[in-house]
Amino acid sequence: MEVADHYIQLRMTFSNVHDEEELHTTIGELAQHLCCTMRNMNLIMNKFMDNNWIQWNPKRGRGKKSVLVFCVPLLEVARERFDRLLQGNRLEEAYELAARLPFSLREMLMQGLQDQFGLRSDQGAMGRIDTLRIPQNFPFETLDPTQAAMWGEVGIVAEVFDRLVRYNAERQMCEPSLAVAWESNPEGTEWTFYLHKGVLFHHGRVLEADDVKFTFERIILDIDNPCRPLFGTIAKIETFDALTVRFVLHNPNFMFPDLMSSMCASILPRDVEPDRMHPIGTGPYRLTRNHPRLLVLDVFPSYFRGRAYIDRVEVWQLPQSGLMESVIKQDLFPDGQPHAVQHEVQGGVYMTFNMRKEGPQQDIYFRRAVQQLLNQQEMMDAFPGTGTQPAYSLVREHFWEPTDAEIVGCSIQQKRPETLESNTRTSLIRAEELLKRSSYAGQTLRLWVEDGKKMETDMLWFVQRCEQIGLHVTVVPGDPVSAVYHDEFGSCDLVYTGEVFDEHAMLGLLTMYTFQNTLFLVAMDDVWKRELDQECRRIVGIQDGGERLGALLELEARLVDEALLLPAYSFREEHAHHPSLRDYKVVGFGMPDLRRLWVKRKPDAKNEETSYPAYIPLW
Known part of the structure; x- marks a missing residue:
């Protein structure tokens, strides 16, 4: 352990003692705090004095205490140690150091991490290594493709696994991946996939049809x-040879190839026990x-679609309460304007119950009162310039917009955006009228x-x-990981x-209504879950793609009308x-396409010019 670490540990032990204040203690007591021998403690104290960090006035004799004075603030020593660790590319040790410190000091140190993220290109004995942090x-919580619900988890799943499709x-269509081709019978009840030859799993074995069978039978x-429920139409799976697999379905499913492109459909090896945190x-x-x-991802040189350019991807977990996006982004590009890539997120922010x-x-009048209170346009007017726009659907291309919520019995008539007249007073009056008709009795409700x-x-x-x-509502902040998994x-x-969602909007909606680990379904009762499942089974049996999307949007509109889904x-x-990072393209779930990303280094670049900042927003 470095002498600075000893000083930091000791200074935190006596955090109630101010700088330049006398502390009466003994070498034996100090040695106990540092879990070392008295001989080592004397050596450590000498190093402290060599650095002018302390004043030490030792006293001899039984019962006599020596006088210790801390001369240098904890932050100064911690920052110097932190910076040395960063300069030595020892990020994990730097993180551990910061994590031990009090909150306010940790925040100050973590500012220094911003320069470590992005892409580093280093020349070593093994050649050039490009690392994206x-x-x-x-x-x-999990990297099991059938369980993962958070966008960060799904982003890792996308790099570790492939799917049949x-x-x-850009073309808005399914293309071959692990399967080179597929076909179905006219009824859409049997789908046969023909696998790519010679595809290797990370542990070295060749992909076979039995791996596909294992993957879906496991589900x-x-x-x-x-x-x-997402794959609920599958009745049985047949393999005819090592490269051919057939799915026999209970009901017609003309969206089956689209389902095979879902992250949930990632193919696992049958000869390895699935590990939710260390998948293959x-x-x-x-x-x-x-x-x-x-978390570290290393490039798989034998990848069947060609080796990726970036050699290593490191995902660093930072304290939730501390480092925010603004800190990472702040002063990240001191030497000029960065290239910016705009990404319209498919999906959006919403309220449910x-x-x-x-x-x-449970009362529709109450839910519709809340719907009036969460007026999209009025929220946008309250927070102008935030990079958001009011949404009345979670599908980006279909942000239809109601202009007037007329209460007729229990239904809300929704009209088109051309005649929109936002009126705060009107929405509050409607909300109050609905609340009076509801079963709300004045209690304080909890809003997660x-x-x-x-x-x-x-x-x-x-x-x-x-x-x-x-x-009356009280706000309860929480994180989606705990909400979904706990x-x-x-x-x-x-x-x-x-x-x-990823860019496949139709599949995104279908997943939201059938994948039980979406936050929306976590909030639904069994009655609504069954109804959504049945309706989705009916929709995937529609052969025309346009009609299917229309049916899914009608289902979404029904949820909005029932005030179960309140898009904001x-x-x-x-x-x-x-600018040196080329082919930076954002794909599903807000992650860059790592297989396309590459570095264009200047021919005359100095060896130390190896850092290429990149800002990837956190959801």
């Missing part, structure tokens, strides 16, 4: 698997380390809000509107969160990167 502020967002035979796939990157603070809990949210400054600011505005009509909002009544706004991400 990405910050993340939520821990990974991949969706081309459909497990009644508790959260993605089982066929993807362009293999997982080589998964530590609570650091905990339908598993008894309460006024996904962690984040913007989300919490939204809900402070919402709570103020609630108070104006006598609805039922964090089980005791709450309202839920304010967001959904991020959509948003745009801006990725910024150094």
Whole structure:
């Protein structure tokens, strides 16, 4: 351990003692605090004095205490040590040092991490190694493709695994991946896939049809698997040879190839016990380390679609309460303007209700009162210039907009945006009338809000509107990881969160209504889950793609009309990167396409010019 680490540990032990204040102690007591011998403690004290960090006036004799004075502030020594670790590319040790410090000091040190993210290109004995470092502020709970629900987890799954089919967002169609081709019978009840030859798993074995069979039988035979409803039409799976697999379905499913492009459909090897934190796939990157603070992906040189350019991807877990996006982005590009990539997020922010809990949210009049209070345009007017726009659907291309909510019996008539006249007073009057007709009895309700400054600011505005009509709401901040995997909002009544789709909007909606680990379905009761599942089974049996999308949008409109889904706004991400990073393209879930990303170094670049900043927004 470095002498600076000893000083930091000792200074934190006596945090109640001010700098330049006398502390009466003994070498024996100090040695106990540092868990070392008295002989080593004397050596350490000499080093402290060599650095002018302390004054030490030793006293001899039984019962006599020496005088210790700390001369240098804890932050000064910690920052110097932190900077040396960063300069030595020892990020993990720097992180551990910062994590030990009090909150205020940790925040000051973590500012120095911003220069470490982005892409580093280093020349060593093994040649040139390009490493992309990405910050993340939520821990990974699982990397099992059938369980993963957070966008960061799904982003890792996308790099570790492949699927039979991949969706081309630019052409808006499914294309071959692990399967070179597929076909179905006219009824859409049998689908046969023909596999690519010679595809290797990360552990060295060749992909076979039995691996595909294993992957999907693992899902459909497990009644508790959260993605089982997504593949609920599968009756049996047949393999004819090593490269041919057939799915026989209970019902027609003309969206089956699209389902095969879902992250949930990632193919696993049958000869390895699935490990939710250390998975094995066929993807362009293999997982080589998964530590609570650091996940490492190394390039898979034998990838069947060609080796990726970036050699290593490191995902660093940063303290949730500390380092925010603004800190990472601040002064990231001191030497000029970065290239910016705009990404319109598919999905959006919405409110729903905990339908598993008894309460006024079971009453449609109450839910519609909340719907009036969460007026999209009025929220945007309250927070101008935030890069958001009001949304009335979670599908980006279909942000239809109601102009007047006329209450006729129990229905709300929704019209087109051309005649929109936002009126705050009118929406509050409607909300108050609906609240009076509801079963709400004046109790204080709990509103679960996904962690984040913007989300919490939204809900402070919402709570103020609630108070104006006598609805009492208290905000409960929480993180989506705990909500999905540990039922964090089980005791709450309202839920304010967001959904991020990949670029396949139709599949995104279908997944939201059938994959049990989406926050929306976590909040739904069994009755609504069954109804959504049945309706989605009917929709995938529609042969025409346009009609299918229309049916899914009608289902979404019904949820809006029932005031179970209250879209609030959509948003745009801006990725910024150094001009030397080329082919920076944002794909599903807001992640860059790592297989396309490459570095254009100047021919005369000095060896030390090896850092290429990149800002990847955190959801």
